[in-house]
Each structure stands twice: as C-alpha cells, then as structure tokens.
Amino acid sequence: MARIPDAFIDDLLARTDIVEVVGSRVPLKRQGREYSARCPFHDERSPSFTVSPTKQFYHCFGCGAHGTAISFLMNYDRLEFLDAVEELAKRCGLEVPRDTQQRNQSGESRELYSALEAAARFFQQQLTGSQKARAYLERRGVDAENQARFGIGYAPDGFNGLKDALGTDERRLSLLDKTGMLSKSDSGRVYDKFRDRVMFPIHDRRGRVIAFGGRVLEKDDGPKYLNSPETVLFHKGRELYGLWQVRQAHSKIPRLVVVEGYMDVVALFQFGVNTAVATLGTATTPDHAELLFRNAADVYFCFDGDRAGRGAAWKALESVLPRMRDGRQAFFLFLPEGEDPDTIVRKEGAGGFDARLAQATPLSEFFYNELSKDVNLAGMEGKARLAERAKPLLANIPDGAFRDLMQQRLTELTGVGQRAEAAPAAAATPSMRGGRSGAPAPKRSLVRTAIALLLQQPALADAIEPPYQFGVLRQPGIALLMELIELARARPGITTGAVLEHFAEREEGAALQKLATQAFPGEVAAWRSEFLDALAQLDRQTRQQRIEELQVRINEVGMSGLSDPEKAELRELHAAR
Template sequence: MSGKIPKYFITELLCRTNIVELIHARLTLKKNGKNYQTNCPFHNDKTPSFTVSYEKQFYYCFGCNAHGNAIDFLIQYENLSFIETIEELAIMHGITMPFENTASNNFYFRKQKLYLLMERICKLYKKNINFTDIANQYLAKRGINKNMIDRFLIGFSSSSWNNFHKKLNINKEFEQELLTYNIISVSKKGYIYDRFQGRIIFPIQDYHGRIIAFGGRSLNNNLPKYLNSPETDIFHKRKQIYGLYQVKKKCLKPTYLLVVEGYIDVITLTQYNINYVVSTLGTSTTSEHIQILFQNTDVIIYCYDGDDAGKNAAWQTLKKALPYISDKKTLKFLLLPDNEDPDSIIRKEGTEKFQMRIKNAITMSKFFFKNILKNVNLSSNDDKFYLSARALPLINTISSDTIRIYLRQILARMIGILDDNQFEKFLYEKEIKYTKKIPFQIKRTPMRTLIGLLIQNPSLAKIAPSITKFKNLKIKGLPIFLEILQTCLDNPNIKTGQLLELYRNTKIINVLKILARWDHMIIQKEIQNMFLDLLMNIYDKILEKRQEYLISKERIKGLKMREKKEIWSINKALSKK
C-alpha cells in the first residue's frame, strides 16, 4: 500500500500498547525476575527461552534470535503485514489511522468502507429473515433456535433484489455504494441482483467480530447449494475460520478446537453446547488455516465423514499439518460413521455421546501409521522398502526432534530393524541436517556498547553531558549516538521497543536490534556508571582529536585567539585524566 502512516502515530500506538499484555493474550507468560518467559512460538522450544521485557517493551528469544517490539510480534506471530499490524493495534485502542497523504491510501479507506457496507447489509439480511416464512421454516426444520440465529447473525436474501430493496426501504445512495464495491451486481440485461438472492445468509466474521463476507445456502435448489462471497480486500478464504470469533468470545484460549465442514455443523454443535467448534468455509484445509488454529489452541481435532472422501480429506490435512506439529501442538481425527455428519449425529446421540467421540479421537501418530500402512504387506521386503520411502519424507517435515525420532522408531520396528547398530543408523542417517542460521554479528567497540546501553535504557539520555558541538568530527558511530541521544531527550518516556520502531526500514536497524539485545554482563545499578565512563572516554577521544587538529593548524598557519583559548582548555581537561 502506498502512502505513509505518520511516525508520531506509530509511536503513540506503541506507547499505549503493553507488550506483556499483548503477548500474554496469545501465549502463557510466567514472571521471571523483572521479565516474563515462555516457550518460543517461533521454533520448537523445549525450555522457556522467549523473554518479554515490560521495562523495554521488547521481546527476545535466546534460542532462535526472534526479537522485536509489539509490531514485530504481531507481524511474526499473526502473519500480518506492517499496515495490517498497525490497523490491528489501532482497533485494539479504538483510534483511527491517520495518513500523511490521504489520496494515496485508497486501499485502507476502501477496506474501512467495505467493513461499513458489510455491516449495514448484514443488518438488512438479519431484519429480512423476520419477514420470510421459507427461511424460518428451513431453520426450524434444521432445529436451529432463535438464540443461534442471533448469535451467528443468520439472515436471508429475498429471491429478487427489487423485492428486497422495496421491503427494507434501501435508498439509492446505499444501493450505488453496494454496486461500486461489488457487493451486488448488474446483470447483462441491466437488472440489479444479489448473488445470494433466495439464500439463507451466514455472515463470516473476523477475529474482531467485523463482517468480512457471507456464506449463502440455497433454498430453491439453485446450484451451488452453498456459495461464499468472492475474495476482497478484507476477505481471503484460505485464511478465514468460521465460528472462531464466537468460540473466542466464550474462551480466549480453548483447550482444543473441533474443525467441521459446514456452517450448519458449527451452529448445531454450538447449540448442543460444543462451544469450541469452527469450520474452514467448505474449502480444503490450508497451511494458513492450521497456523491460525494453532495460534488459538494446542490441540486441533478434525471431524470428517467416515467415507473414503472424508478419510482422504483427513489424510491430506495431516500431511499439511506435519510441519506445524510440535511437542506442545498436535492434532487428532474424529471420523464419523457412513452417511452421518456432525449435525445429524449429535441430534441422534446428544451432547454426552458426541463428547465421548471427541475424547476418543484418533491421535496423530496412530492416524499417520493407519494411513501409511494401507495396501502394505509387512512380510514383503519390497513393501517394506516402499513403506520406508513413503513415510520418511513425511516424518522428516516435522520440526520437533522428539516426535520425529519417535515416529522413526515405530517405523523402524515395523520394517524389522531390531539390531541396535542398524537401529541407530536408521534413525540418524536420514536425519534432516538443519542448518542453524548464524545470526548477524558485529564486533564490540566502546561506541557500540555506549549506543547499546542507551537503546536498552533510553532514560540515560537525561544524564549525558552535551557533546553536540563535536558532531562534525569523524568518529565512527558518533552521529548515530547523537541522533539517538536527541531522540531520547525529545521523548523522555520512550522505551526500547518504541525507539527501535523509529528506525524501521533504515540501513542501521539490524545493527540497532543487535545492540538492543547485547548482554553487557553488569548489574543494573552499575549501568549508569558504565554509561558515564564510556561517554567520558569517548569525550576524551573527541578532545584528543580536536587537540591534534588545532596543533596541526598552529604549525601550518597559526591559531586565532579563540582557538588558542580552546586548545588551552582542552590541554587542561586532558591533564586531569
């Protein structure tokens, strides 16, 4: 997106955001001294190495070097763009995003307009269902009560736009806006129509509860039976989970999420007090779906029909999920009897029996080998080779060492490797050699240490003596130090995370981020003394450089009276060292 969000606004957002609260809403943090810790969400972390500092408004992982402020966390954890992250924080704090150049930010304002139009048309669909016998008859037949209709904002679109338009007194201005944003369309014959006409409407909400799209169920045998909104600036089907907003209103971090196939399944199960059920809008599961689900729970349970199509869909889902499984994140599978779906079976069995099915869901490892062993004869050496060749590439996509080795152990025994030496060789000869990315490093120098101390403790700027008159001297790192020093003086309450944000997209940001996480190996109460000592040493070097310059100038062409007084002052200052 073109155009800029003013830096003052981003700084204000970060001032209002408590990074500990932001991360704790997504991960379980435990206090450890002044900081908070948890297992890192960005790599397979066996011991808590992810540290969050309230004082610095900054996070850092000692295992994988993931680091940053609140904006960086949302970008990494939620897979958002920079603009989406700023929008997320703005919504969280209830403030509107300003732009330096409004004309060049059509994308953002188009999104806001879409949210507004979707909300308005949703209310009209909802209102319309009260006037429509056919829709209410269908919902009653499916056993959906008024509470669920209200909870999921279920509505109805009349069989013609003209009928809908008149019944709800839609004005021409609103109609034109709906046409402009392609929410309704014009046919080749010039008639205005709604793509959902004659359908029950299931509004699709994002994690803030905003209406971003609709699903429609045909009541007059028109095909397709179910229809979703087209993709827009605010709706991307491969990233959206239906019902997740309703689940999170009940429980911010559910123990597990049950994934079903359709809107009605979600609504019916919720009505039967299964308050952790979601769906993927009738599409096959994507890697984005899996990541979003794992961000909200540690256990995903996929519920599929027990026929071949359901089993195949479950297998494809497992293969996509393997890279995201860890020691704490897993998935299970619930396969229903033939000719049954979640809606039908819970009405027959009731909540208690259905929950027993959930409790007895097939574990990931059991389901993996059940499928991988299909049509394999373990008494045949050829089949054993085939099994190994088929299973190992899939097992190797799992990032968790523990789970990967455990599955290899099971596989090794299946193909008859019992000898200890052969067993060890089998386990490790095909081990993926993860190339650990060596983080970018820089050499420690007094100036870099000084800058690092200031970035980590911006309040030190208040005690720094002025050395701005020497800013033109060619001392490496001095201009950066002086610039950061001035920024800290101009913003007395600035934190590390906010300070670094001001340098996003600059050439020095990577160096500054390294300095922000340097361990200076000194106790907190000595930081101020170390900062002043370093500053005075650098100040002395500045004086020595100035002294050398003035002495050289005196030999060549002499000094003015002002310069003579200056060199006398420098000599006096340096003699006190």
C-alpha cells in the same frame, strides 16, 4: 496484504521491552538473568515459561510457545500481526508507516464494511417476515439466542430484494457489487446473488461482517451452500466461519473442532459444543492451519467416514504438517456413514460428541495408517515404499520433538532413517583433515556453532568484515549464516528476538528459535573469540575445498593444463594451509 517495512519492525522491537509487555499481562518472577512465570499458553503447575530481557524473546519449555513482543500479543491478546504492531507502536509513540495507496483503500474498506453490515441487517429483517425461513430454523432447533449470536438472516426469493433496498444510487450499487452481493447475467442485467437462502454472515477476527454464506432451505434447490466470491475483504482460504463466536465464548479456547458446514457450527453451538469452526467451501489451507493453532493448541478435524472424507482429511493433514510445532496437536474424527456433526450432536448431545472427540485418531496414527494402506510391511520392498512416501512429508514438519518422534516411528516401522539427523554434521568432518590435528570432533558443526553464537549475541557480526571467504563453502547452513551476518550488520543493535522475527514465517524459523533458546556454554566474554575461531576454521575448509577443486582439474588436464593464475592460486592455498 499490507506490508510493513522490516526496518520498522526492528526499530519497534528495539524500543519495546518484552518484559514490560508480558509483565503487564502475566505476573513475572525474576530468576537470574531471566524472568519466569507459569505459562499462559498451557496448563501447568510449575513455571516453565521464561522471558529474556537480553534476547528480547519468550519461550516455554513445556509447550514450545515462543516469540517476540509482537507474537506474544498475537497469541495472548489474539491480535492479528498488523494489530499487534499497531498496539506496540502506540505504546512507544511511533506511527506505523503505510503508503498512501493503502490509506485510500482503507477509506473505501470502511464503506465496504458498512455496506456488508447493512446487508446483514436487511437479511435479519427479512427473516422476521419469512414464515418458511423461520420454520426451517425451528426445525433445525436454532433458538433466538443463537440466531442473534450468528446474525442469521434470510435472503428473499426474487431477484431484486437486496438490490432495491440498499442499491439506491450508483455509488451504493457499486459498493454492493464490490462486496460480492450481486450477480450479472449475460445480457448485463444485475441482480441479487443470494436468493431464497438462509444467510450466515461471515465475520472477521474483529467481528466485522466480511462475506456471507447462504444455505438452501430445501434439498434440490441448487447448491447446498453458496459463498460470497473472493473480494478485497474476503479471502476464503484465510477465514474460518464461527471463529469470532468461539472467541467470544471463551477467554482461553480449549480446542477447536473443524467441521464442514455453517449449519454444523451453529447446531453444535446450540447443543453446547461451542468450539466449532468451518472452512468456507475449501480444503483446509496452511493459512487455516496457522490460524487454528494460533487460537488453540489442540485441533480436531471432523470428516465424513467415506472415501471423499478421508481424501479431504489427508489434504488437511498435508496443510497442518508444516505448522506442527511442539505443543500443538491435531486429531481426525471420522463420522459414521450418513451422519454429520449436526445429526450426531442432536442424537447424542454435547457429551456424546465430546466422547467421540476423545476417541479421535491422532495425526501420527492417521499419517502412518494412510501411507501404509496398500503396503506390505512384512517385506523389504514395502518398507522401502513407506519410507519413500513418508520422507518428503516428514521433512515439512518443523524441527522439534514431534518431528523426532514421527521420524522414530518411521524407523520402528521400516528400520529406515536411523540417525538420519547426524548426516549434516558428519558432512562437515571429512574436509577438516587439513585443520588442527588431534582436536576432538566438534559436537555441533562449525556452521551451527557460528549461528548459535550469532543468535546469542547478534552484535558479534561487527567483529568481522566482508568479503567472507567461507561464503562459497558448500555446506548446509552457510547461506543462512551469511544472511544472519548481513542482517545483524545492517541493523546495529538488533536483538535476538528481532532476528527471530525476521525468520518467523520461514522454514528455518523453528530451528533458529531452538538454537537461540539453548544456553550457550562458556563465558560470555569468550564468545567473541569462539565465533572468530569458528569462522577461521570455515575459511580453512573453504581453502581446502578450492584445493580439491583444483586437484580434480589436475587429474583431468594435468598440472601443465592449469592456467598461470590457477597455478599461483594453488601455491598460495598450500602456503596458507
């Protein structure tokens, strides 16, 4: 995947004004230091969407949507990361740096795209000439409009249809091969991969054909679905069949329904449910989950009600958990034995299908139902087992209200985990006995305070110089604090938004976003001294930590067992205290 240097992203964000980018798409109203609007990502009457010119990010207090100018374009214009970067770069007259190898590759990609486009046309022509393929689509109720919408075609029987039509010279043959359209026998003979199948082109998010799925016409003619292999252009774990068509049908996608086969997507469309997509012969991956949620806040997973279906649903749930930021919802719909979305929508129409969606199981319910299936919650052992199973999974949910509620539900079910979140903050207190006496226990931990202040004003990092004593303090968040300080010092003038962009793909991202969004109490002018004060206290705790380490040594080997430098260090530590 193309990698753009972080420094370029920082520079780009420094030269972009998020207020302009958002304001040209959503009417903004000035309100004190910030701008507000009705949120473009969820329906609301009163504005809870704010854009901060100083922090250079946006945040919605209603649905939790947030990010920089880049993520705004990704979500609002539905661009991919690279395209959003290109778009902003164009605005400020920057050229996106890419290495030369990349440039050569993109020359070849263009040729690969046109080879696939030509293959799609070839299959469509073949469909016109094939009585049995047309009869199949007619039987499935797919009309001409939907055949065109999905670009459905037919790969002829025989071994050389496509190869003879398009692979007319060595170069073209090699392109077809690179797009995964050919197979090779043990004896080295090259032939068409797809034969006697209804062909569904798979489009990328710009509507280009990147692969195919082929479906057999009759049962027992080999595997029901056959996909293109992974190629330079096609990574099945990152693509969703039908997403392009769904996007074309909506200016704002109300929800997405994930089904198993291409034919399900097409049939649902045909009968008026134009929000379905399918994974391509794989379980739902975390990449899929992110892609789904980037397009719609509500995602419905549709599975067979049998054992295999529930297994697949659980896999999907595991992929979705780390992406469950506030404002996103996932549901699971289990179909009756022997039915699939195609047969249901045929019998019950769009209305019937929608009614089933309305009854779908929320993620939270499915989660606890599955985990407690073979557990007796009346007994202590059962409760403990449920808690044991749930904890590592809950830990994957990003920080936020949804995670709190899931945690709360676990507590209701088991009594385990009450005030579990208070633990890290409390851990900071015991070693503070060497600190100022009589001071009330701080509400946030010191580390949290320092991080929150840095996020409000990254330039605060210039107020200190390495080496940082507190770097070796064993407390949650120290490594993150160090990283933030180093980042802010390496990139003078970096905005809050750009800092968050660095962490967008990381676990800590959500927590940092939350801290950055909270208005920090007190005068801006006082932040610097508060920041320095917090770090000074951390330094003090670090010295205390070292004293305790040496104390442990003394308990083991006696005072006389310490080396001279250790004794000197201990004297200094006590003096500094």
